[in-house]
Amino acid sequence: MKHPLNWRVTLLALLVSSSAAFADSRPATAPAAATAPHVITQRPGHAGIASANFHATDAGLEVLAKGGNAFDAAIAVASTLSIVEPESSGIGGGFMAVLHRASDGKDVFIDARETAPAAVNTKDYLNKDGTPNRDTALNGPLSAGIPGEPAGLAWLSKHYGKLPLKDALTPAIRLAREGFQPDGRLINAITERQDDIKRWPASTAKYLPEGKPPVAGQVWRDPDQARTLEILGEQGADGFYRGEVGKKLVDAVRAAGGNWTAKDLESYQIKERTPITVDYRGYRVVTAPPASSGGVAVAEILNILSGYDLTKLDDAHRTHLVIEAMRRAFRDHNDYLGDPDFVKMPLDMLLSPYYAAGLRMTILADKATPSSMLPASIAVDPGMHTTHFSVIDKGGNIASITLTVNYTMGSTFVAAGTGVLLNDEMDDFALVPNKPNVYGLLGSAANAPEPGKRMLSSMTPSIVFGADRVGVIGSPGGSTIITQVLEGILAFMDGKDAQGVAAQKRFHHQYMPDRVDVEPGAFDPATADALTRMGHTLKERSPWGYMNVVTWDLKTNKLDAASDPRRESGLGKVQ
Known part of the structure; x- marks a missing residue:
């Protein structure tokens, strides 16, 4: 039926009056459960995993068979996707997760989103005429936020998993060392971004080893990322954000014109x-x-x-x-x-x-x-450039996790000696207020970049x-x-x-x-x-x-x- 009210006036009144009570914006650094926990007394007795790649699904099932739970399986799936689906996610990016723990019905959100480096400067993302510079926002080290996925995987293992982190990472490490055959989607992504990949020596060495994209049936190995995952498994988050790996990341970014510092990496924190x-x-x-x-x-x-x-x-x-x-x-x-x-x-x-x-x-x-x-x-x-997987284990634990490096192949920048393809999540900030990012989304000052700030996500x-x-x-x-x-x-x-x-x-x-x-x-x-x-x-x-x-x-x-x-x-x- 036709509405009798002047809807435009009504809407304007609603928008003008939108200075209602504001939510508490204090950091939620401690675990926080949702209201009215969903305690389900029965258990399925078997497990289900759905991911974007059969290697990743199989890795999760392998870890479950070794006695892990849904959260250990999530680590296995995510780390394997970092190897076989770098066009969509990886340890150089971040993730967001909704978890359900069966034992007490706790529902929790894990925020492993990337953050802006301390030296972030919006001028780096502007052309001389003040228009958005799409190149620096999407390509190379200036486009990369501080990765959150490695810290997130370590957090899942420490606070929710049953197995040591290194055990949950084992399938991905093995696959990276022994090799796999890239699927058509990865080959197409590398082909699409090869001109940008060629701008960075370590990226070229990894993704265009013979000067061209891999072909169907070719076996592809990733020893540098295998070693990075091994160190993460042995040392936890410190193995990525400090020490040998952290230094290589910072050195590579700064040598290519980026602005990361060791403190940026060391300061990264997971938020529950x-x-x-x-x-x-x-x-x-x-x-x-x-x-x-x-x-x-x-x-x-x-x-x-x-x-x-x-x-x-x-x-x-x-x-x-x-x-x-x-x-x-x-x-x-x-x-x-x-x-x-x-x-x-x-x-x-x-x-x-x-x-x-x-x-x-x-x-x-x-x-x-x-x-x-x-x-x-x-x-x-x-x-379209992100990935998601879903897990329920035999005990009724549940993980719903979305991971990303933002655009296809992220920044296309690989940090030499680490195998880590960095994200280009800085484009998810409102780098220029009310101008669209690569996905057509607009933003205001609420999503403007600041040191240590997380960029808004659609995950x-x-x-x-x-x-x-x-x-x-x-x-x-x-x-x-x-x-x-x-x-x-x-x-x-x-x-x-x-x-x-x-x-x-x-x-x-x-x-x-x-x-x-x-x-x-x-x-x-x-x-x-x-x-x-x-x-x-x-x-x-x-x-x-x-x-x-x-x-x-x-x-x-x-x-x-x-x-x-x-x-x-x-x-x-x-x-």
């Missing part, structure tokens, strides 16, 4: 934070808090949608409401969010059902809201708890991560199994540009026509994201693991 929780349709979603923007956006969207009975709507009107909720959540994403240790954010407001109710009043039942009616901006296409690892089912969901995909995870959660709540959730056709709206990106086949012609008549601009784009899902049916006590069929099926395994 309270996850965001939101109840929707009888399920509880446990997801990522800032410095991720994803959990806030997912919670805000679900809160908006909670005012509708989507099951009674046709596909077009249901999709219309989801798009409108996405639009509003991404507007807030751009304006408010950043590192909680540096900025105050109105999380009480953004996560409030009352705020969601106010936003719901601005949505017309059969007409799109032009994004130009909200604060205007510009953006570009989102990207949205999530766990969904229901009365009869549990789902572990996450995906790569730049800014589309948030909407992919949202749609995966909705598909899970609709009763789809792990494969159905991973294969769910996708659509995406991120406020600006004002369009709906649509995967081919997502809408039937009638739905697409109805959405167009409502005022939505649809743009078909190739499939995106590589979701990895594990589900647990509590009634049958059966686990199901599935990888995204858009890439390669069969990567999710149950043991």
Whole structure:
């Protein structure tokens, strides 16, 4: 029905009044559990892992077979992905994780996001005319934040694992030494970035050993990274951030024009934070808090949608409401969010059902809201360069972990003698306020770079708890991560199994540009026509994201693991 209120005036009033109670921004350095722990008394008795590469899935299962738990398996999966999938993640990058410990029902968020070096200077990312310098933001050592993944793996082992860290890293070290055959996606990534790779001698030696990308069937070894992982396993986080490896990292970065110092590495700290929780349709979603923007956006969207009975709507009107909720959540994403240790954010407001109710009043039942009616901006296409894996072990411990080096092959800069490919996460800061990053996301002063600050992320690892089912969901995909995870959660709540959730056709709206990106086949012609008549601009784009899902049916006590069929099926395994 037509809404009787002047929705533009209502929305303006809501935005002006958004100086509501601000969330506590003090650092959460101690473990912090979510409210109302999810204590599940039964145990599955078997395990499931879904990752983006069969070597990584097998590494996790190997560690479980040796007596490790889900968190040891997570270390094995992540470190193996660093070897076989460097285009998406690695120990030169970072990760965000939502964990569930079965023994006490504790849910916790591990923030192993990269941080800005102390000498960060926004002038390094500007051209002489004041426009963004995309080269320094995306390529070479100036684009790299201080890595968080090695510290995160050591933290998982010390605080949550059962095995010594070196045992959990053994499969990755062995694979790096003995060699593996790069898959087509890695070969294509190296081919795509080879001109940038050639700018750095150690990168060329590693990724273009004969002056050209590897070919299918070629065995590729990574002895330098194997040695770095060995030192990490023997010495813990200090083995990466101090001593031999730390010195090589700093020396390589500074020799190539970067600004890291030994103190930057030595000062890096893991943060344990309270996850965001939101109840929707009888399920509880446990997801990522800032410095991720994803959990806030997912919670805000679900809160908006909670005012509708989507099951009674046709596909077009249901999709219309989801798009409108996405639009509003991404507007807030751009304006408010950043590192909680540096900025105050109105999380009480953004996560409030009352705020969601106010936003719901601005949505017309059969007409799109032009994004130009909200604060205007510009953006570009989102990207796909991250990875996610999901784990449930036989004891009911759960790990939902998303890892990244940002853009494809990160900075393309390898620190000589370490085998470590550095991230290019500095581009995830608002290096130039209200100018889009490589994924088209905008930012304000809340996400401006500062020494030691974490850049905002779209990573949205999530766990969904229901009365009869549990789902572990996450995906790569730049800014589309948030909407992919949202749609995966909705598909899970609709009763789809792990494969159905991973294969769910996708659509995406991120406020600006004002369009709906649509995967081919997502809408039937009638739905697409109805959405167009409502005022939505649809743009078909190739499939995106590589979701990895594990589900647990509590009634049958059966686990199901599935990888995204858009890439390669069969990567999710149950043991």
